[in-house]
Amino acid sequence: MSRWTSRRRRTSALIAGIGATALILSACSGGGDEGGDDVAEGGDEPILIGISLPLTGDFAEPGQGVQRGYELWAETVNANGGLLGREIELKIVDDQSNADRVVADYEALITQDEVDLVIGPFSSRLVLASARVVDEYGMLFVEPAGAAANIFEAGYGNLFYAAPAIADDHYNYLYDYIMEMPEEERPQTASYATMDDPLAQGAAYGLKDKLEEAGITTLVDEVYPPNTTDFSGIAAALAEADADLLVGGTQYQDGVNMIVAVQQLNYQPRMAAFTTAPTLPEFVDALGDGVEGVLAPTGYSPTADYEGNAEFVEAIAELYDREPSEDEANAYTAGQVVQAAVEAVGCAEQGECQQELIDWLHSNTVPTVVGDLAWDEAGRPNGAHFIQQYVAGQPEIVLPADQATAEFINVKPEW
Amino acid sequence: MSLFVQSLILGILLGGLYALLASGLTLYFGVMRVVQIAHSAFLILAAYLAWFFATRTGLDALLSLVITVPLFFVVGVGLQRLLITRLKPATLTMMSVLLTFAIALIIEGMLGFVFTGVQRRIHFSYGSASVPLFGAEVPVVKLVAFALAVLALGALWLILKKTGFGQALRATIQNKEAAQLVGINTDRVASYGFGLGLATAAVGGTALAMDATIYPSLHWHWIGPLMAIIVVGGLGSVPGAAIAAMVLGISQSLLQIPLGTTWAQTVFYVALFVTLMVRPQGFFGGRLAQRF
Numbered sequence: 001m002s003r004w005t006s007r008r009r010r011t012s013a014l015i016a017g018i019g020a021t022a023l024i025l026s027a028c029s030g031g032g033d034e035g036g037d038d039v040a041e042g043g044d045e046p047i048l049i050g051i052s053l054p055l056t057g058d059f060a061e062p063g064q065g066v067q068r069g070y071e072l073w074a075e076t077v078n079a080n081g082g083l084l085g086r087e088i089e090l091k092i093v094d095d096q097s098n099a100d101r102v103v104a105d106y107e108a109l110i111t112q113d114e115v116d117l118v119i120g121p122f123s124s125r126l127v128l129a130s131a132r133v134v135d136e137y138g139m140l141f142v143e144p145a146g147a148a149a150n151i152f153e154a155g156y157g158n159l160f161y162a163a164p165a166i167a168d169d170h171y172n173y174l175y176d177y178i179m180e181m182p183e184e185e186r187p188q189t190a191s192y193a194t195m196d197d198p199l200a201q202g203a204a205y206g207l208k209d210k211l212e213e214a215g216i217t218t219l220v221d222e223v224y225p226p227n228t229t230d231f232s233g234i235a236a237a238l239a240e241a242d243a244d245l246l247v248g249g250t251q252y253q254d255g256v257n258m259i260v261a262v263q264q265l266n267y268q269p270r271m272a273a274f275t276t277a278p279t280l281p282e283f284v285d286a287l288g289d290g291v292e293g294v295l296a297p298t299g300y301s302p303t304a305d306y307e308g309n310a311e312f313v314e315a316i317a318e319l320y321d322r323e324p325s326e327d328e329a330n331a332y333t334a335g336q337v338v339q340a341a342v343e344a345v346g347c348a349e350q351g352e353c354q355q356e357l358i359d360w361l362h363s364n365t366v367p368t369v370v371g372d373l374a375w376d377e378a379g380r381p382n383g384a385h386f387i388q389q390y391v392a393g394q395p396e397i398v399l400p401a402d403q404a405t406a407e408f409i410n411v412k413p414e415w
Numbered sequence: 416m417s418l419f420v421q422s423l424i425l426g427i428l429l430g431g432l433y434a435l436l437a438s439g440l441t442l443y444f445g446v447m448r449v450v451q452i453a454h455s456a457f458l459i460l461a462a463y464l465a466w467f468f469a470t471r472t473g474l475d476a477l478l479s480l481v482i483t484v485p486l487f488f489v490v491g492v493g494l495q496r497l498l499i500t501r502l503k504p505a506t507l508t509m510m511s512v513l514l515t516f517a518i519a520l521i522i523e524g525m526l527g528f529v530f531t532g533v534q535r536r537i538h539f540s541y542g543s544a545s546v547p548l549f550g551a552e553v554p555v556v557k558l559v560a561f562a563l564a565v566l567a568l569g570a571l572w573l574i575l576k577k578t579g580f581g582q583a584l585r586a587t588i589q590n591k592e593a594a595q596l597v598g599i600n601t602d603r604v605a606s607y608g609f610g611l612g613l614a615t616a617a618v619g620g621t622a623l624a625m626d627a628t629i630y631p632s633l634h635w636h637w638i639g640p641l642m643a644i645i646v647v648g649g650l651g652s653v654p655g656a657a658i659a660a661m662v663l664g665i666s667q668s669l670l671q672i673p674l675g676t677t678w679a680q681t682v683f684y685v686a687l688f689v690t691l692m693v694r695p696q697g698f699f700g701g702r703l704a705q706r707f
Binding site for chain 2: 058060061196222223224225227228229230232233234236237239240252253256257260261263264265266282285286287288290415
């Protein structure tokens with residue numbers, strides 16, 4: 001009996017201790033926030049923006065990139081006098097890359113934290129899960145990373161994808177370019193190998209559908225599960241078919257592994273395009289000279305002459321001594337879109353204001369670091385991705401012609 | 416036809432790699448009834464060490480074996496002495512799953528912390544080279560990995576069959592109490608056995624690093640197929656694991672032609688279910704697994 005009481009006492013003491021620590025911690029962070037308030041112009045409350053991001057788990061790397069993009073956007077706006085004269089304050093919570101967590105996060109941000117605005121999480125899977133709950137509360141939902149077709153098919157009127165194009169349209173410039181090539185130079189056959197993933201497969205199949213319609217024969221059409229690590233079998237099928245054009249619907253490791261596997265079997269396509277992998281800096285470290293001529297759609301170019309891009313590139317360079325990543329750029333873009341709507345409508349709070357913001361975005365074009373964006377009813381952006389190609393070992397924009405930094409290499413050197 | 420020959424060759428090479436990666440896993444179970452969930456995490460750790468070695472020194476990744484094999488042996492012995500022996504014999508198998516699961520998480524977290532989540536690959540001169548054979552192309556790195564598998568499994572076989580330690584180890588596998596009765600220090604034998612298993616992970620991880628892109632959570636993709644291999648081969652049987660690995664590797668590679676990648680991967684699990692239904696002790700394990 002006495003053992004029990006003493007243990008219970010110890011437990012309650014422990015709980016009290018934890019509680020006290022939490023209080024002290026929140027007091028400290030609260031103090032910091034208040035300090036920020038005083039600085040805000042006009043003495044108004046800051047605009048609180050709720051965001052859930054995958055800061056740990058599968059999407060931790062890109063998730064943290066998105067976080068950097070959002071934070072940089074908020075700092076930039078605050079440095080320029082804030083939004084509607086009010087300071088922006090971000091409340092970022094970690095959803096651990098978990099679709100259940102992300103739903104609970106947005107619910108809590110909207111109802112408990114009573115945020116004024118929300119911005120989207122990272123990756124199609126988490127956007128799809130969170131879009132429903134944000135829609136239920138009738139709030140504007142600008143998201144930086146949900147390009148998969150089914151997000152838009154769900155028909156949320158409040159959703160806007162803050163990037164140039166949905167997955168199906170990523171290769172539009174490449175398709176146009178191929179169609180403009182003289183008949184005899186144009187690839188006649190194509191092989192597709194794609195991960196069973198909405199983004200990667202969406203981009204590859206978007207191109208496949210258009211090319212098939214244009215009469216370019218499909219020789220191989222392989223879909224592999226995301227956990228595939230051995231690509232020798234797929235490479236054997238690709239090498240056997242020997243198509244002119246190879247399209248890989250890839251993320252990262254699968255793209256690199258697939259390229260090495262087809263190199264090993266000495267398959268030399270005249271044109272090769274992969275999603276995501278070639279846009280990452282480690283791609284060159286992994287493949288060396290093999291990257292020359294490899295194509296990829298990319299939603300962002302540091303050299304593009306778009307609204308605020310030079311400023312954004314400079315800020316990232318100052319902070320991290322490198323060029324911005326696509327994730328950072330997409331998050332920054334999402335911020336710009338929200339900012340444009342809020343400034344035009346003149347409000348930022350829950351309630352009727354949200355519908356006004358939504359209506360404004362449906363009928364206006366917003367200049368951003370990835371170009372001028374406008375959306376259809378379902379939130380699909382109207383543009384297409386840049387096409388990037390490795391030229392002399394460097395990733396260069398080759399399409400569209402007016403933003404190109406290098407000449408398109410028609411016949412890929414052997415890898 | 417050439418696709419068939421090409422796939423068959425690739426399947427054999429893949430089977431060799433599977434055999435190498437699975438051999439340690441079956442050894443742990445054989446010696447101590449330990450289910451080592453962290454085996455694949457140690458493979459990835461070795462792969463990272465090989466990558467780190469190769470990128471820092473510019474030397475061939477294979478040379479990292481000189482460091483990693485003895486290192487992993489010592490770590491294995493230490494792990495067994497300090498952690499595994501603390502588990503109660505009656506619940507050893509179950510609790511070892513929990514314990515090694517924790518170790519796997521620690522290794523994964525540590526790799527992410529030290530090397531970040533960026534996916535790595537060793538780039539070297541013969542990485543994409545191949546030699547022609549019967550109209551097919553045989554990738555040089557896969558040949559090297561296969562050679563590593565043959566050497567490592569050969570060495571393992573020699574140790575188990577030809578040395579006094581091997582005899583003691585096999586005696587411990589077959590009947591621990593009887594082995595103690597004839598004067599074998601089964602504790603020491605068990606810890607060396609564990610070290611030996613981990614040493615194979617060093618070799619396997621290096622082979623993996625030469626022909627794959629690696630990242631901290633990669634080990635979850637490997638542990639399933641490797642577990643399936645050792646159950647099909649018979650828990651505790653190294654030759655059984657090697658044969659099962661070869662059969663499954665070739666099947667996977669050939670089934671890819673008619674079925675595609677997604678369905679070909681299920682061969683491991685189909686084989687696992689069939690084994691558990693028809694011959695739960697595995698096809699080569701014999702008496703050992705019946706106790707499980």
